[in-house]
Each structure stands twice: as structure tokens, then as C-alpha cells.
Amino acid sequence: MRIVRRPGAFVCGIDAAMDVIGGKWKVLILWALNERTCRFGELRRAVTGVTEKVLSSHLRELEDDGIVHREVYAEVPPRVEYSLTPLGLSLNAALEPLGQWGRDHICRGAEETGVDAGIGVAVDAGVGAGACCGAAPEGVVGLR
Numbered sequence: 001m002r003i004v005r006r007p008g009a010f011v012c013g014i015d016a017a018m019d020v021i022g023g024k025w026k027v028l029i030l031w032a033l034n035e036r037t038c039r040f041g042e043l044r045r046a047v048t049g050v051t052e053k054v055l056s057s058h059l060r061e062l063e064d065d066g067i068v069h070r071e072v073y074a075e076v077p078p079r080v081e082y083s084l085t086p087l088g089l090s091l092n093a094a095l096e097p098l099g100q101w102g103r104d105h106i107c108r109g110a111e112e113t114g115v116d117a118g119i120g121v122a123v124d125a126g127v128g129a130g131a132c133c134g135a136a137p138e139g140v141v142g143l144r
Contacts, residue, residue: 020065020091025050026058027095030084033068034092037083067091 010016021027025047032038032046044055059082062068067088073079084092 017091017094020062020067021095023058025054026062029055029058029062030067030088030092030095033082033084033088037081039079039081043082062088 010019021030028047028050029043032043035046038046040055040059043059044050044052047055050058059068059070063070066085069083069085069088071081071083073081
């Protein structure tokens with residue numbers, strides 16, 4: 001695994017972390033891979049709305065940063081699976097409090113306005129949808 005450091009000085013740790021996970025889709029990719037190892041098509045279905053081009057690009061960047069491991073099997077047809085590295089697992093654990101803050105923030109805003117606070121999440125095998133204020137299923141880390 002090669003880790004590529006992006007050029008530029010970082011102001012703080014948050015700046016460095018956001019350089020790795022910045023963008024709309026990367027944290028959702030991390031969340032899906034936290035559930036289980038996935039092939040490209042499974043990830044595309046789990047991260048609803050992402051294009052193949054963007055998913056491919058983000059996976060390459062996450063692999064370069066040492067967050068995602070890409071396993072290529074010498075089979076016909078070729079099979080490629082993506083999983084989190086130990087560094088990726090630690091990043092997901094670091095994102096867990098942020099996910100909790102998001103759930104609390106959305107629930108609080110809904111209570112103040114009287115609006116239903118359910119969060120719609122695309123569902124794929126192994127990637128469940130959760131209600132905003134409900135507890136996350138056991139072992140789920142990140143954006144639940």
C-alpha cells in the first residue's frame with residue numbers, strides 16, 4: 001500500500017482530515033465499506049446518487065491515502081473488492097461522534113419545528129436505513 005501525501009501545509013488536524021474525506025461522497029463510501037467488503041457495483045448501489053466516474057475517482061484517492069484497500073483477484077472475469085484498512089477503520093471511528101452530532105442536530109431541529117425527523121437512506125443488502133433519533137444498529141460506525 002502506498003500512501004500519497006497531498007502537497008501544501010495544513011493549518012491543523014481538521015484541515016488534514018478534511019483533505020482526505022472532503023467531498024460529498026467519501027464519508028458515505030467509508031460508511032458503506034464499514035459494513036462489509038464490497039465490489040464496485042455493490043458500492044455504487046449502496047451510495048445512491050454517485051456516478052461511476054466519481055466513485056472510481058474517490059476510491060482511487062482513498063486508496064492512495066491508505067484508507068481503502070483494493071484487492072484484485074486473478075479470475076475470469078476479473079473480480080475487485082474494496083475494504084477499509086486499519087487506518088480507514090480508525091477514520092470511521094473518528095467520524096462516529098460527528099455522525100451522532102448530525103443525528104442530534106437534525107432531531108433537535110425537527111422537534112423545534114414539529115417536522116418528522118426521519119432520515120431517508122438508500123438501502124442495499126447489509127446497508128440499512130435508520131431513523132434519525134433511533135439508535136444505530138450494533139457495530140455501525142460513522143453516519144448512521
